[in-house]
Amino acid sequence: MRLQSLFPASLGLLLVGCNVSGVDAGNTPEIKVNQAYLVKPDTLAVQINTGEIIRAKQTPYIPQAGDQIQQPRPLQEDWVIRNGKAIGSLAGKQRNIFYPFDQFISSPFDPQWADRVTSFRITSSEDPTYSSTLNPTTVHRKSKPTDLARVGQWKFEFPMAHTMYLKLPSALKPGKTYQINFPNSKVAPLTFKYQPNVSRTEAIHVSHIGFAPQDPAKVAFLSTWMGNGGRVEYGAGLGFSVIDEKTNRKVFTGKTQLSRTSQENEDPRQRNYSHTNVYWMDFTPVQTPGKYRVCIDAIGCSFSFEISSTVWRNAFYTSVRGLYHQRSGIALKEPYTKWTRPRPFHPDDGTIVYESNATLASTDQGLGSVEFPKRLAESSTTKVVPNAWGGYFDAGDWDRRIQHVEVSRQLIELYELSPEYFDRISLNLPESKDRLPDVINEALWTLDFFRRIQTADGGIRGGIQSQRDPRLGEASWQDSYRVYAYAPDMWSSYQYAGAAARAANVLKSRDSKLAQTYQESALRAMAYAEREAAKTPPGKVERDSRNLAALELYRLTGDASWHQLFLQTTVFKDPQKEVYVWDEHDQRDAAFLYARLPKNQVDANVQKNTIAALIRDADTAVSVGEQTAFKWSKDLPYMPLGWGNGLGAPRAISMIRAHYLTQNRKYLRSSVLATQFALGANPDNMTYTTGIGHRSPKNPMVFDQRVQGIEPPPGITVYGPYDPTFYSDTWTIDLFKDVIFPAAMEWPTTESYLDIFFFPMAAEFTVMQSISPTAYLWGYLAAQQAMPARSR
Numbered sequence: 194m195r196l197q198s199l200f201p202a203s204l205g206l207l208l209v210g211c212n213v214s215g216v217d218a219g220n221t222p223e224i225k226v227n228q229a230y231l232v233k234p235d236t237l238a239v240q241i242n243t244g245e246i247i248r249a250k251q252t253p254y255i256p257q258a259g260d261q262i263q264q265p266r267p268l269q270e271d272w273v274i275r276n277g278k279a280i281g282s283l284a285g286k287q288r289n290i291f292y293p294f295d296q297f298i299s300s301p302f303d304p305q306w307a308d309r310v311t312s313f314r315i316t317s318s319e320d321p322t323y324s325s326t327l328n329p330t331t332v333h334r335k336s337k338p339t340d341l342a343r344v345g346q347w348k349f350e351f352p353m354a355h356t357m358y359l360k361l362p363s364a365l366k367p368g369k370t371y372q373i374n375f376p377n378s379k380v381a382p383l384t385f386k387y388q389p390n391v392s393r394t395e396a397i398h399v400s401h402i403g404f405a406p407q408d409p410a411k412v413a414f415l416s417t418w419m420g421n422g423g424r425v426e427y428g429a430g431l432g433f434s435v436i437d438e439k440t441n442r443k444v445f446t447g448k449t450q451l452s453r454t455s456q457e458n459e460d461p462r463q464r465n466y467s468h469t470n471v472y473w474m475d476f477t478p479v480q481t482p483g484k485y486r487v488c489i490d491a492i493g494c495s496f497s498f499e500i501s502s503t504v505w506r507n508a509f510y511t512s513v514r515g516l517y518h519q520r521s522g523i524a525l526k527e528p529y530t531k532w533t534r535p536r537p538f539h540p541d542d543g544t545i546v547y548e549s550n551a552t553l554a555s556t557d558q559g560l561g562s563v564e565f566p567k568r569l570a571e572s573s574t575t576k577v578v579p580n581a582w583g584g585y586f587d588a589g590d591w592d593r594r595i596q597h598v599e600v601s602r603q604l605i606e607l608y609e610l611s612p613e614y615f616d617r618i619s620l621n622l623p624e625s626k627d628r629l630p631d632v633i634n635e636a637l638w639t640l641d642f643f644r645r646i647q648t649a650d651g652g653i654r655g656g657i658q659s660q661r662d663p664r665l666g667e668a669s670w671q672d673s674y675r676v677y678a679y680a681p682d683m684w685s686s687y688q689y690a691g692a693a694a695r696a697a698n699v700l701k702s703r704d705s706k707l708a709q710t711y712q713e714s715a716l717r718a719m720a721y722a723e724r725e726a727a728k729t730p731p732g733k734v735e736r737d738s739r740n741l742a743a744l745e746l747y748r749l750t751g752d753a754s755w756h757q758l759f760l761q762t763t764v765f766k767d768p769q770k771e772v773y774v775w776d777e778h779d780q781r782d783a784a785f786l787y788a789r790l791p792k793n794q795v796d797a798n799v800q801k802n803t804i805a806a807l808i809r810d811a812d813t814a815v816s817v818g819e820q821t822a823f824k825w826s827k828d829l830p831y832m833p834l835g836w837g838n839g840l841g842a843p844r845a846i847s848m849i850r851a852h853y854l855t856q857n858r859k860y861l862r863s864s865v866l867a868t869q870f871a872l873g874a875n876p877d878n879m880t881y882t883t884g885i886g887h888r889s890p891k892n893p894m895v896f897d898q899r900v901q902g903i904e905p906p907p908g909i910t911v912y913g914p915y916d917p918t919f920y921s922d923t924w925t926i927d928l929f930k931d932v933i934f935p936a937a938m939e940w941p942t943t944e945s946y947l948d949i950f951f952f953p954m955a956a957e958f959t960v961m962q963s964i965s966p967t968a969y970l971w972g973y974l975a976a977q978q979a980m981p982a983r984s985r
Contacts (some may be wrong), residue, residue, distance in 0.1 A: 205810065206622025224300050224382040227354070229373070230394040231387065232417045232425060233843030234364035237329075238372065238395065239313075243300035244352035246342045248902040251666065254283055254291035260380060260684045268674070270665045271808045284666040284900075286673045292666025292900060295342035297350040301379045304934065307334055312375060315361065319369040322796050323364075326374075329359035332727035333422025336934040340892055341509060341949045344748035351932050358419040367491070390436065392487075394493030396425075398823075401873035401886030402508050403498035405978045406480040409862035413487040413495055414823060414874055415449055415472040418944060421935050424455045431489055433474045437971055438484040438497050445476045448807060449489070460890060461830045464916065467876070468941035471822035496878060497885045504976035506618075508872075511884050513968040516600065516635055517910025519960055520581035521593060521669070522642070531622055532906040534897055537669035538591065538657075539582045541906060546581035546657060546675060548574045552682035552696060553655020558594060560734055566661050569677050575850075578678040581657055583642030588894035588911075588957040591669050594656040595685040597639045598692040599961040603846075603969045604636035605695050609789075610853055611976035626696045629703055632972070633696075643689050644714050653689040668897045684735045686722035690715045691742035712749060719746060733778060736762055741783040746788065756794075759783070765802040772806045772847075775829060779824075781810070785850050805853060807965050811851030814844070815863045823875060823943065824866035832940055834916040835954060837962040841881035841913020841946075843868035845970045868949055871913070876944045881913040882967060892950040894957045899950055910963040914946045915954050 216673065227242045248469045254273070261274040262283065271283040273291065281293035298816060302902045306312050317323035338351035342947045365387045373383040386392070393490035399413035415435075417425040427449065435445040449472040453459060459466050477770060482501050488494040518525060524536040548571035561568075584593030585600070608615045608630060620631035646654050659674040667673060678683075693715035698709035719742055731739055739962040740762040747755035763779050764770040765787070772781040784803040787795060818826040826844050829835075834840060852860035873880045873887070880886035883893060884907025892899075920926075920940040928951060930937060935944075946955050958964065 200937065206805035206901070207238050224302060224379050225381050226373075226383045228395075230392060231365065231389070231395070231425070232394070232396050232419070232637045233356060236418075236425070237315075237359045237361060237365070237373075237385070238356055239359065239383070240354060240356045240395075241302065241307075242352065242354050243302040244342075244348075245298040245300075246294035246352060247668075249281070249293045249295045249343075249900075250902040251284065251668075252291050252293070268661055274350070278981050282665050284664060284668075284673070285671040288673070289449065290666070290671065291310045292351070294782050295346050295350075296632055297342040297344050297352075299350070302353075302355065302379075303904075304334070304336060304355065306315035306378055308332055312378065313357070313359055314376060315359075315371055315372045315389060316374075317369055317371045319455075320366050323371060323510045324367075324373060327362050331357040331360040331422075333360075333419040333935065335420025335940075336931055337940075337944075338929045340946055341928065341951050343951075349928060351929060353932060356420070356526075358417075358422055364491075366548050366668055367954060387494050387832070390434075390488050392493045392843045393496065394739055395876075395878055396491075396492060397487055397489060397495040398874045398876065398878055399487050399495040399498055400869050401496055401880050401888075402504045403485075404865075405498055405502055405504055405974070406482060407978065408865050408974075409477065409858050411475070411477045411479060411500075412869060412874070413474045413476070414869075415474065415492075416467060416469050416822070417695070418467065418469040418772065418876065418941055426470050427472055431472070431492075433487060433489045433730065435476045435479055435485050436494070438486060441970050444485070445472060445479045447476060449474055452824075453820075459821045460504065460827070462833065462919075463747060463901060464810055464918065464942070466834070466916070467822045473824075479524075479747055485791070496873065502978050505971055508882075508885060509971040509975045510618075510620065510965065511908050512603075512882055512971055513632070513635060514639070514793050515882070515906070515964045516585060516908035516960055516968070517620070518908055519585045519587070519624060519964070521584050521591065521755065521859060522939070523623070526529075529623060530906070532848050532904075534675070535670040536670075538672070538676070539579070542670070544582070546578045546676045546678050548576040548680070550574060550680050551677075552685075552686045553595060553658075553679040554860060556679075558592065559682075560732070561653055562771065565658060567838070569658065569660050572680075572893060573677070576779075578646055578654075579790050579895075580645040583645065584639045584657070586669065587959040589896060589953065590659070591672055592658040592659075592889060593639070593642060595643070595653065595688045596959075596961055597656075598643065598688050600965040601636040601640050601692045602695055603965045604632050604963075605699050606782075606785075607969050607972050608636075608699060608938060610973065611979075614976040616699055620828055629700075633699060637696060640693055640711070642713070644693065645719055646678055647689075647714060648681050649719075650681075651685040651686070651719075653686040653718050653721070654681050655679035655685040656821055663896055664891065666900055668900045670873035681721065683722045683725035683731065684738055684937065686718045686725070686737035687735060690718040690722060691738065691745040693718065694742065694745035694749045698745070715746065715749070716741075719743075721789070736873050737783075740780060741786075743904050744783050744786055748786065748794075759787075760796060760799065762789075762905045763799060765806060767797050768798075768802045768858065769803070770803065770806060772803075772810045775831075781807075782848070789853060807854065808851050811847045814847045814867075815859065818863050818867050823870045824863075825870040826863070826867045833919045834914065835920050836912060836957075837959065839915050839955065840870055841911045841943070841955075841958070842877075842963040842967045843871045843970050844966070845965060847974050849970060864970060865974065868974075870943075871910075871967070875914075877943070881946070882909050883907050883909040883911075890948055890956065892948045892956060903930055908964065909958055910955050911958045912963060912966045913955060914942050916942045917945050920954060923954055925954055928952065936964045940977065 284290040342350040430448040434443040452473040525534040551568040555561040556565040624634040695709035743758040845867040879888040
């Protein structure tokens with residue numbers, strides 16, 4: 194989504210300070226400390242959250258005398274002006290829904306006060322050192338917004354999380370209780386009991402879901418970045434223990450090890466992404482099922498986590514059902530979900546989809562550079578496209594694009610790797626009672642959408658798009674813009690042909706009639722694309738899509754002509770070629786498929802080269818993970834972190850494929866390590882998938898959630914943390930640059946996530962870039978736990 198359309202160019206000049214907006218605060222209440230914990234025995238962290246949002250919700254519009262409706266920009270918001278002041282906007286096709294502004298209650302918190310040592314007083318009746326009131330010797334701070342309130346047309350307020358690090362004159366003593374007072378403020382006094390084997394600390398990071406008993410890696414991390422106080426050095430060799438939550442007994446002890454210092458680069462981009470030393474704790478030998486916590490002597494403990502054979506199955510279930518929650522064309526309702534929503538974009542409800550003469554490939558939503566609103570406006574027709582419903586939404590808009598067939602490819606591939614396991618897995622879908630495995634049912638959802646809008650000559654439309662991004666306050670089932678179906682194009686047709694052929698192949702033994710339907714559709718799409726290729730030579734992207742489609746059709750039909758086309762367009766005649774080279778070729782999916790074909794159906798040298806290239810790719814990913822402090826990896830070593838390549842979704846598909854081909858446990862171990870950060874083993878101690886863990890995103894870019902003022906649907910994996918140095922000039926940073934401290938570009942990547950709806954860098958997602966790869970990894974790990982031990 195292009196959220197720039199929601200804000201004027203002069204946005205940075207229109208931001209205001211944190212005042213009470215829309216709410217009479219009355220007598221200002223005391224501010225309560227959100228949490229206090231030790232970073233080191235002589236360093237106490239105090240976190241204070243300030244500001245509260247009363248989220249806007251839709252109501253029927255009841256006009257009052259004197260109301261004016263203003264639309265400053267064509268096709269954008271209709272502002273309701275009452276008594277000379279904007280009070281909200283109108284939404285819906287009939288413009289009869291009123292969406293007011295958020296309300297914000299500020300807190301009397303002065304950051305400058307928080308930076309003074311005299312603002313904190315520590316005393317204790319149990320520790321003689323603190324029998325007299327003492328101040329910290331130094332105070333450091335970091336402050337970042339936790340949400341955003343839109344309280345006017347172009348006016349915004351921010352709830353904040355302020356963390357102050359108090360360097361104490363003397364280390365606290367275990368078992369003793371301390372009183373912290375905050376003079377000259379509205380902050381309520383705090384009683385803190387120092388119990389390092391019980392008290393939780395934000396300095397220890399561990400997966401929130403935990404581990405399977407036989408996982409080849411079970412780890413936690415130790416780190417702290419103190420904002421303007423910089424890094425914390427702990428030194429290796431601190432004692433840690435794994436404690437059984439039920440018995441409070443230690444089941445494992447060990448020593449911390451240095452993972453990466455703040456001075457070491459973590460990738461070829463010459464970046465350190467943590468800005469502090471990071472240490473790790475390995476407790477892989479612990480296998481007994483139960484609930485545990487990791488504690489470090491004299492500091493504190495992590496969130497609790499499980500060791501259980503079901504952890505990956507449960508994570509996979511939540512993640513893959515994120516796709517169901519992004520479905521278009523059906524109502525989301527019980528018993529399939531508690532996150533309900535009316536049916537959007539269905540012709541039976543009055544949605545009309547018009548044919549456009551523009552192709553998706555020609556726009557900025559596909560392979561081109563022209564902004565889609567301009568192309569759609571230039572190529573509008575009045576011809577109606579029938580049966581144009583279904584597919585998936587991404588974040589922040591209602592488009593359904595051909596790139597989404599990557600979800601289908603990944604889910605079917607996942608099934609092919611462990612069919613016996615996924616035959617038994619129910620995803621509680623409306624289709625769950627049919628004859629197909631549910632992971633296949635989900636894979637077919639978006640393919641069926643594209644098949645329905647296939648043209649008579651076999652061409653595949655690039656998808657469906659409203660003429661602009663959503664209006665402020667409109668939900669998906671209320672969209673008031675004209676809706677278009679893109680014209681068919683070569684690229685979209687190749688993309689679909691390959692995915693549909695993959696579906697037909699997996700369906701052959703389960704639903705022969707449906708398999709034949711998809712086979713015929715795939716062949717028609719391929720024929721259309723080949724006719725287009727005869728007119729206009731394919732570019733790099735079209736070439737790779739053609740290569741994969743030909744291989745899928747060869748596997749499906751056995752027709753040698755498709756094999757010949759694959760061999761003509763593959764890069765793997767050259768044994769030195771990699772599976773993926775940025776802006777040159779991407780034949781990863783084709784390589785893995787060819788590597789799995791029977792030897793009597795392949796060119797032996799080409800297959801050998803594909804296997805070697807896949808293993809090199811996985812070895813590179815393993816190496817990247819070994820260099821990063823928190824063991825996350827990347828698809829490409831030089832790829833910047835951000836947008837579709839943030840740290841919210843784990844990057845491990847190359848290692849999973851190598852493990853499948855070789856059964857070498859180093860790839861499985863690196864895959865498990867690669868997902869630890871995304872599952873909560875990070876400095877924010879949060880997962881980046883809604884509905885998972887102790888702390889997860891509350892404000893992903895889901896308009897249907899936002900306008901209803903409800904919790905997000907589970908299973909949405911957001912883009913997550915990004916590299917503030919690389920993306921330092923991104924326009925959205927202007928939203929909060931005046932309230933974040935230190936400055937945004939000074940924050941480490943590992944703490945750059947802001948749970949702000951209007952911050953697409955972090956809160957955006959797509960079904961194919963973040964949800965599907967996450968489900969693929971967790972699904973593979975779940976299937977591994979169901980195998981006999983000797984097979985893992």
